[in-house]
Structures are given as structure tokens and as C-alpha cells.
Amino acid sequence: MSKQTYRVCFCCRRRFRLASAEAPAEIKSLFDSYSENGTISVDNLHRFLVEVQKQENATVEDAEAILNSLHEPKHLNIFHRSGLNLEQFFKYLFGDINPPIDPRRRVHHDMHDPLSHYYIYTGHNSYLTGNQLSSDCSDVPIIKALQNGVRVIELDIWPNSTKDDVDVLHGRTLTTPVQLIKCLRSIKEHAFSASEYPVVITLEDHLPQHLQAKVAEMINETFGDTLFVPGSDGLKEFPSPEALKRKVMISTKPPKEYLEAKDLSGEQNEVKEGKQSAEAGPWGREISINKSRTNDEDDLNEEEAHEDDDDDEVDRKSQQIAVPEYKRLIAIHAGKGKGGLDDWLRLDPNKVRRLSLSELELEKAAVTHAKEIISFTQRNLLRVYPKGIRFDSSNYNPLIGWMHGAQMVALNMQGYGRSLWVMRGMFRANGGCGYVRKPDILLKTGNEIFDPKAKLPVKTTLKVTVFMGEGWYYDFRHTHFDTYSPPDFYARVGIAGVPADTLMKKTRTLEDNWIPNWNEHFEFPLTVPELALLRIEVHEYDMSDKDDFGGQTCLPASELREGIRAVPLHNQKGEPYRSVKLLMRFQFI
Structure with missing residues (x-):
């Protein structure tokens, strides 16, 4: 062309x-x-x-x-x-006073149900500035995450033998550490800058008992009355987000559980199968800020690909006596326990807990235990994390976790890509407070437990009209288009949701036009509109190379305002452009 x-x-x-x-x-x-x-x-x-x-x-x-x-x-x-x-x-x-989501609509979900009834905005390895192998560890990405509304922060804590202190770093890698106390103080300062609802700190603990006692002292001194400490009997049911406003909760394995044997076979299989699987399935390959990756990195052994619920032999041997002051602070007990999937998902009427599964473990479990997973998440918390070989901090499709009731779908926030766009879209709902109440269909019990694979009737149809776009010319410094050559723009519009609802459609390409007028209509039948997210992207067609990026956004269908709306677009990192937007119409029929 x-x-x-x-x-x-x-x-x-x-x-x-x-x-x-x-x-x-x-x-x-x-x-x-x-x-x-x-x-x-x-x-x-x-x-x-x-x-x-x-x-x-x-x-x-x-x-x-x-x-x-x-x-x-x-x-x-x-x-x-x-x-x-x-x-x-x-x-x-086409003005700023006519956005697709009502800016005056604050928290409007019922926030008085147990914590397990909500999706929670969750980060993975929240302290990393880039890739999983060699980037710096810092409190800066933690601060940024909290300012963006993230409610679950993950810290991997390791001993600093030189100073008899505690560091945060990605163990067995070349990542440079940051002091735990620095991270805790930053969390304290910024925890409620974007939302009053509770912050959960998940600890991946690799400490000897004397340092666990030191961590307990750090946490108590840093958070004081802000810290939620359960009673001696633990929690039989999670409190509500409303009851936990402006509280910080600690989640990790109780120390005595480190003595239990670990089955490494699942992780070994995960690494082997992960090499063969598509990088991001239906999303296409994720884009990452740190793209460097050698063939040798794919051959990292099982020990180097460890994750949250895995503890090495040294860790287990060091935990001979539970540190009471440390254990007392754990509000959300984590761990898989002994046995296989049936044991992991077993319900205990006398206590609630958190289970962590890798994305591949969840995909496998969903094939045979979908209803059991959903039943488990009605009272307990399920955290899903990226597979161990995502060294470049790429991500997976978060809908897989959400449609199975997982509350803590943890994504790497260091890079960018469609998974993060969808994550941000989900948590634009409910006033951006970081908590979104799960659909009622995921809370039904008995014979009515939701089956994500079931063929359901269409509840509503979202009709989308893409009229036109503007703003690229006078925002060219941020969009990187050549001012001498008008772009050839096309728009992609679609739904991220349950498999039956997931679909992408595309406008025609308009050549040499800074203000493209497409005037095209699309319809999207929705069987589970509560989980539907409207994806919008603009690209410039390039016949000889990869199409250039022109903007994106993702919006929860349940929050869309019907009518003709001005839709602001964001760059690949999720930052809003100064001027780029689309004129669109939304109708539910």
C-alpha cells in the first residue's frame, strides 16, 4: 500500500x-x-x-x-x-464531560459480604522493576501499584546473612534485593491512597525462625492498629471488605506447615509443558518491556522455577518450632497441604484459607474439577499466579481464573499487554476501589453451581457503533506517528469473557486519515454479561511490517453508559493519552 x-x-x-x-x-x-x-x-x-x-x-x-x-x-x-x-x-x-463510565459513580457494590465473594486486584512479585531474573527489586513498583488501586502485594522474603536482616528479592535469581522494612513503610504510606478497602500482603517466606520474629516486630511497629489480627482460633469466615476498611492483612503459610513434605512432580511437569504451550493463548504474544531472553533460560531447572507454595529443603529443616508472634499476625492462612487436588479443594466448615495454583495447575484442574473449584472459592480464597517460565514478566488470560471464582488472579505489573489491559478494565468497575463483587452465578451452591463450559442462553446483546476517532495528530509525540504521513487506521472491538462470549471484530481500514470515520456497527450476544469486558484497540495497518499500535482501552460491560460516548484511549502501558479518543455508541438490546 x-x-x-x-x-x-x-x-x-x-x-x-x-x-x-x-x-x-x-x-x-x-x-x-x-x-x-x-x-x-x-x-x-x-x-x-x-x-x-x-x-x-x-x-x-x-x-x-x-x-x-x-x-x-x-x-x-x-x-x-x-x-x-x-x-x-x-x-x-466528543468531549471529556461525556465518558463511557459515569465518573460520579463510586463504590456501588454491596461490600458487606465475606472477602471470598469479591475479585481482588492482585499483583505478582510486586517488588520487581522488570524481568523475573535480573531486574532490580524496589519499593517503587509497589507504590505505583497501590496508587493504581492494586490491593494485594506480594513480597518474597529472604535472609540477608551479612546484616542479619530481611531482604525482598526473587530467590535464586540475579535480582538485586531491597530491604523488607523499606517495602513495609512504603505500603503503610500508600496503602489507602487509591482505595479505603483492605490491602493484603502475601509473603513467600524463606526465613529462619529468629528472622521470622524480627519480621513480626517490623510488621507490628510499621502498621500498628492498622493491622488486622485474627483471634487465636483463626477465621471461620472471612470478614467483609467494609469491615476491613483501612486494614492491612498478612497472608502466608503458618510456620509449622513448612515441615510438610512437598510434591515436586507437578512443578516439573509444569515447566516441561509450559515450554510447549502458547505464550498467551487467544491473547496473542504478550508485549514486555524487558524482552531479552536466552535459550538457556528455558532450561532452568525445577529449583530455579520455584513459586509461592514451594519451599526448599533448607527452609523446611529450619522450621523446627513455630514462632508464635509471627504466626499470630497471619490473618489469611495459605498452603496446599498434603495430598493432591481433591485434598487441596477440600472444604473445612471450621476454618477458611487461601490456596495458590499456577496458571497451568488451574487449567488442568478446571478440566476435571471446575465445580469443586467454584465451590471452594465461595468460602475460601484462590490465588492464581503466572507459570514459572514467564521470565520476561509476561502474563496469562485472567478470565480463566475469574470464571472459576478465583479472587486473587495475580499478574506481573512490570510490562504491558492485553492481559493487563483486561485486568485494568475489570477493576475500573465499582469505583475503581480494587474490589469487584463476584456475579451471583458464582455464588450458587448445590446443583446450581456454575459450569463455565455449559451452554447458556443469551441474556443481553451489546450493540456497539464505532463512529470515528481523533487526537493522533496533535498527540503525535505520544503516539509516535509521522506527522508528514496520515495513518491507515482500523479499530478492533470485542468481548473478553466466558468462552461463549469471547469475540473480536474489526472495522475496515481507512487510508491516509488523521480523523477516521468508520461508522460501523457490531453486535455481541452475552451469556454472562457480569463477566464481559469490552476490549477496544486501534492500529495502523502496515503491509510490510507489524501494524503500529494506536491506542487501547478495556471497559466492564456492566458499567457502560448507554448512548453516544467519548471513549479515551490509553497507550500500551495503560497510561491515558492526552487527546486520543473514539466516538462510540453503546446499546443493550
Whole structure:
């Protein structure tokens, strides 16, 4: 495909003015339906909000607020005080005041159920700045995660024999350590900067008992009354997120469980099978900031590919006596225990706990024990973590865990890719507080336990119209497009959800156009709309090379506002662009 190029006078570079003629035909038609004498009055704008935008609770005052927000002094020569003309009606629809998720909608899920009834925004190896083998360990990614709403922070704690102290690092690798106390203090400072709901610290513990006592002292001194400490009998049921507001919880194996034997066969098989599996299945290969990876790294032995619930022989031998002050702080007891999958998933009416499975362990278990997993997660917590050979900090499809009731689907936050886009989309729900209540279908018991593979009837259909996009030209420094050559954009729109609902569709490619007008309609039947996430991507077609990235976002279908909305796009790392957005319409039919 040839590219038509031309020079641009840089002294005249400025934001394109969205003229009336650029409004899509459907927008013009709606304007004609609600306008009189070329103007939409306040009353008619209110009617438009109720009838088209489906804002049933909208008031005349809301319509007046929209009109007044556009009636700045610099616009007095354009506006009629009695209403909006076509150009300004279009400006409202494509403006920042018309997002796809209501910015005023805060926490609205019932937060009084047990913790096990919620998905929790969870990080994996939260202290790493890059890859799993040689990057620095730091409190900086922990701070960033908390500021972004992450509620579960993982710390791997190891002895620093030189200083008789405790470090955080990825053991048996070349990662450089960071002091545990520094991480704890940063968690204390930033724990509730984005959300008041509880923070869980999961510890992968490789310490001798005298350092466990030191960790207990550090935790007590750092968090004080903020720390949630269960009674001596442990928890028979998890408290609710509401009851745990502004509390920090510790989750790890009770020390005495380190004495139990470990079956290494599952992990060895995981490494072997992981080499043969697709990097990210239906998502395509993940993109990672740290892409370096040698063939030798695929041959790391089982010991180097250890994960959360694995303890080496030295660790087990060192745990001869449980440290009471350390054990007392553990609010969420973790561990697989002896035996196989049936034992791991066994329900205990007298206590609750956390089980950790790798992504491959979960995939295998889901084939034969899907209902047992879901039943387990109705009272207990299930944490899913990336397979051991994801050395480049890539990720897996989080929907696999969520559709089986897993609360803590842990992803590497260091890189970027579709899995993280979907994760962020999920936790945009419920006011971005880091807790999303699980669908009722995952909480049914007995014969009604949800089967993710069952063929279910369609509950609703999401109709999506992609009108147009804009903002790439005057945001070119952030999108890296050539200002001399207009891009050939296309959009991809689809659903991430249960297998029956997962689907991606694509618009046509429009050549040489900074403001593409696609005006295309798509329909997505949804059997489990509560787990459906709307994925949106824009790319530039490149015949000779990989298509260039143009923006993305992911939105929970349950939170979408119907009507015509301006959808801001983000870069690959999930950071919002300054100006890039799409004009879209959402309808549930």
C-alpha cells in the first residue's frame, strides 16, 4: 500500500477544529430530531439525555450544566444562550464531560459480604522493576501499584546473612534485593491512597525462625492498629471488605506447615509443558518491556522455577518450632497441604484459607474439577499466579481464573499487554476501589453451581457503533506517528469473557486519515454479561511490517453508559493519552 505524503507547516500545527461538516450522519440526524430552528434547547437536551443517552435520572439541571460548561466567554460569538447548535452539540458528545463510565459513580457494590465473594486486584512479585531474573527489586513498583488501586502485594522474603536482616528479592535469581522494612513503610504510606478497602500482603517466606520474629516486630511497629489480627482460633469466615476498611492483612503459610513434605512432580511437569504451550493463548504474544531472553533460560531447572507454595529443603529443616508472634499476625492462612487436588479443594466448615495454583495447575484442574473449584472459592480464597517460565514478566488470560471464582488472579505489573489491559478494565468497575463483587452465578451452591463450559442462553446483546476517532495528530509525540504521513487506521472491538462470549471484530481500514470515520456497527450476544469486558484497540495497518499500535482501552460491560460516548484511549502501558479518543455508541438490546 502506497503512502501519500506531504509537508506540514509546523508553525501552524494546532488542534484540528471539529467542524459541523465532520459530524457523522447519525449525529446530524439526532441533532435534527431534537433541535428547533438549528438549536437544541435545554428541555430538548434533557429529553435527549433520557431517551438516547439512557440517563433515566437526568434532570433539567443536568442539561443546563452541560450547556453552561460549553458557554465560556470565548464561545459567546458561537453559542446561542438558549441552547446548542450542531457544532457544539457534537463538541459535547466528543468531549471529556461525556465518558463511557459515569465518573460520579463510586463504590456501588454491596461490600458487606465475606472477602471470598469479591475479585481482588492482585499483583505478582510486586517488588520487581522488570524481568523475573535480573531486574532490580524496589519499593517503587509497589507504590505505583497501590496508587493504581492494586490491593494485594506480594513480597518474597529472604535472609540477608551479612546484616542479619530481611531482604525482598526473587530467590535464586540475579535480582538485586531491597530491604523488607523499606517495602513495609512504603505500603503503610500508600496503602489507602487509591482505595479505603483492605490491602493484603502475601509473603513467600524463606526465613529462619529468629528472622521470622524480627519480621513480626517490623510488621507490628510499621502498621500498628492498622493491622488486622485474627483471634487465636483463626477465621471461620472471612470478614467483609467494609469491615476491613483501612486494614492491612498478612497472608502466608503458618510456620509449622513448612515441615510438610512437598510434591515436586507437578512443578516439573509444569515447566516441561509450559515450554510447549502458547505464550498467551487467544491473547496473542504478550508485549514486555524487558524482552531479552536466552535459550538457556528455558532450561532452568525445577529449583530455579520455584513459586509461592514451594519451599526448599533448607527452609523446611529450619522450621523446627513455630514462632508464635509471627504466626499470630497471619490473618489469611495459605498452603496446599498434603495430598493432591481433591485434598487441596477440600472444604473445612471450621476454618477458611487461601490456596495458590499456577496458571497451568488451574487449567488442568478446571478440566476435571471446575465445580469443586467454584465451590471452594465461595468460602475460601484462590490465588492464581503466572507459570514459572514467564521470565520476561509476561502474563496469562485472567478470565480463566475469574470464571472459576478465583479472587486473587495475580499478574506481573512490570510490562504491558492485553492481559493487563483486561485486568485494568475489570477493576475500573465499582469505583475503581480494587474490589469487584463476584456475579451471583458464582455464588450458587448445590446443583446450581456454575459450569463455565455449559451452554447458556443469551441474556443481553451489546450493540456497539464505532463512529470515528481523533487526537493522533496533535498527540503525535505520544503516539509516535509521522506527522508528514496520515495513518491507515482500523479499530478492533470485542468481548473478553466466558468462552461463549469471547469475540473480536474489526472495522475496515481507512487510508491516509488523521480523523477516521468508520461508522460501523457490531453486535455481541452475552451469556454472562457480569463477566464481559469490552476490549477496544486501534492500529495502523502496515503491509510490510507489524501494524503500529494506536491506542487501547478495556471497559466492564456492566458499567457502560448507554448512548453516544467519548471513549479515551490509553497507550500500551495503560497510561491515558492526552487527546486520543473514539466516538462510540453503546446499546443493550
